[in-house]
Amino acid sequence: MSTITSVAEAFFEACETGGGWAACERYCAPEAGFSAQADALAGITTLRDYAEWMKGLLTVLPDGRYEVKSFATDEERRNVAAYGVFRGTHTGEGGPCPPTGKSTSTDYVYVMQFDGERIAHMTKIWNDARAVKELGWA
Incomplete structure (x- = not known):
């Protein structure tokens, strides 16, 4: 396995579990x-802020x-693409409204661009409008 693949997998796990x-x-x-290109992530321009957003989402x-x-x-091209399905139910406090008890199952892709052995940029491809609707936030 290539080094960038193992780095991407470790990053993916850390990010997706709310680290x-x-x-x-x-x-x-x-x-x-x-x-x-997702309204839910408007204004997030650094991977640091995205990782913290994921932590809050959880x-x-x-x-x-x-x-x-x-x-x-x-x-x-020095990149790794990860396709996943995220599932979750709004039962915790926070978000745009009180807990709805509604769930989402949403597809997404991370494209992680490397400079050397570290991720220099990540693009998330995600239909946030569907997830927001499923969760009862729209």
Whole structure:
């Protein structure tokens, strides 16, 4: 297994289980960027802020969990794409409204771009509108 694949897998696990930046930073460049075409993530431009957003999301969706569907490494372009399904139910305090008790099952992809052995930028591809609707937040 390539080094960038193992780094990407470790980062994915740390981020998706709500470890926040403290658990993720060892895998990332200090100023790693973040982008997504998702309203729920508007204004988040660093991987640090995204990792903290995920940490917060898991307080709102305390049963939040993921299933990896695919992990693919493109050595030539120095990136790793991870496709997963996130599931969770809004039973925790926080979020845009009181707990709804509603659940989501939402597909997403992370594309992690590497500089050396660290993630320099990550793009999240996600249909946030569907997830927000399923959770009763829209």
